[in-house]
Every structure is written in structure tokens, then in C-alpha cells.
Amino acid sequence: MNKTPLIVLGSYAFAEEVADIVSDSENYFVSAFAENWDISRTENLLHGLPVRWIEDLPEYVDTHEVICAIGTTKRSKFIQHVEKMGFKFAILQHPCARVSTTSDVGEGCILNAGVVIAAHSSIGQHVIVNRGTLIGHHTSIGNYVTISPGANIAGRVTIGDSTYIGMGAIILNDISIGSHAAIGAGSVVAKDVPDNVQVVGFPAMVSKENIEGW
Numbered sequence: 001m002n003k004t005p006l007i008v009l010g011s012y013a014f015a016e017e018v019a020d021i022v023s024d025s026e027n028y029f030v031s032a033f034a035e036n037w038d039i040s041r042t043e044n045l046l047h048g049l050p051v052r053w054i055e056d057l058p059e060y061v062d063t064h065e066v067i068c069a070i071g072t073t074k075r076s077k078f079i080q081h082v083e084k085m086g087f088k089f090a091i092l093q094h095p096c097a098r099v100s101t102t103s104d105v106g107e108g109c110i111l112n113a114g115v116v117i118a119a120h121s122s123i124g125q126h127v128i129v130n131r132g133t134l135i136g137h138h139t140s141i142g143n144y145v146t147i148s149p150g151a152n153i154a155g156r157v158t159i160g161d162s163t164y165i166g167m168g169a170i171i172l173n174d175i176s177i178g179s180h181a182a183i184g185a186g187s188v189v190a191k192d193v194p195d196n197v198q199v200v201g202f203p204a205m206v207s208k209e210n211i212e213g214w
Contacts (some may be wrong), residue, residue, distance in 0.1 A: 139156065
């Protein structure tokens, strides 16, 4: 089976982890990394592979797919820039992740090892679902969401765009979480969370307002 060459958007630690996920993929291999912030990073190889500057990417549109490996929910700017070039975004799923056949996963998503997505759930575009995350049935997750390792999201939960779920957070059944919100690591969310707030604790309470993602 011929594998598709993949450019990983990002050149820092999480990009290295994503490249490791790709190494287990039957569909892709990493051809290069890409940088949009610090052009000096293009002067050196990263694990033996080139780091391309964002403005040099269009020549690869017809031959490569891309995936964004930037953990912040503000990665949308990088993604949208590359999207306008005409790139197709991969869906990267580790072989040890399990997604129900009744659930949908959008383009640009990364599903790491140990992820379980239960029945009749919907995962938006460019969502990072990190190691050991559990997502329950009939749950809807928006675009550009970051879900940190070990999070446990119950059934019938709704999460808005560009929200950050911290490591080990627990979100109970029938909860609605807004857009551009942040759930602190280890927090237990037992009631709805509005847009643009940070919540922390057990039970999770608002600790900061008027934020713009994480």
C-alpha cells in the first residue's frame, strides 16, 4: 500500500509526538514539518526531516496532505492560512484508538493512542484528542477543540469551538460547554459552562472570564 506524504504544521514538541503517531499509520508518512512563526527553525533538520517555511508550502499542494500539530486552540490561524492554499487535511488516527462506526470525525483531527469515541458522537474539524481520552455517546465537539490526555467526557455533552479541556478533566452527562472556554486539569464539570471562561476545581467553578481559548 502506497503511503501519502504528510507535512506536519508545527515544529515543536507536540509536532514530534504527532510524527510518532504517523510512524504507526498505514496511510501516511511524514515528509516535512512546517513553521509559520520563527523562520530560523527552517535552517535545521528536525529528526532528519526539513522544516519548511509557510510561504514555501504551495508547491506541495498537489502531492501532500497536512495535519496541524499545535496544541493551542489558536492554531486556527495557521490552519486557515494553509487551507487557503488548497491543501487537503488528513485525519490521523492511532491504530489503538477506537471510534464507533456511528460517529463522525472531521478533517484535520488527531486521535492519539487509547482514545475511545462512543456511539453517535460528532467530532468537528481540527480537534486534538490526546492519549487515553474517553468521549461518551451522543456527544458533539466543535472545531479547533483541544482535549488533553486522560480527559473523560460523558454522554450527551456539547462542547463549543476552540475550547481547551485540561488533562484528566471529567465532564458529566448532559453538560454544555461554550466556545473559547478552558477546563482546568483535573476539574470535575457538573454544570454548564458559558463561552469565554476558565473553570477549575471539584466541582469546577469560574476562575477567569473574558478569555479567548487557550
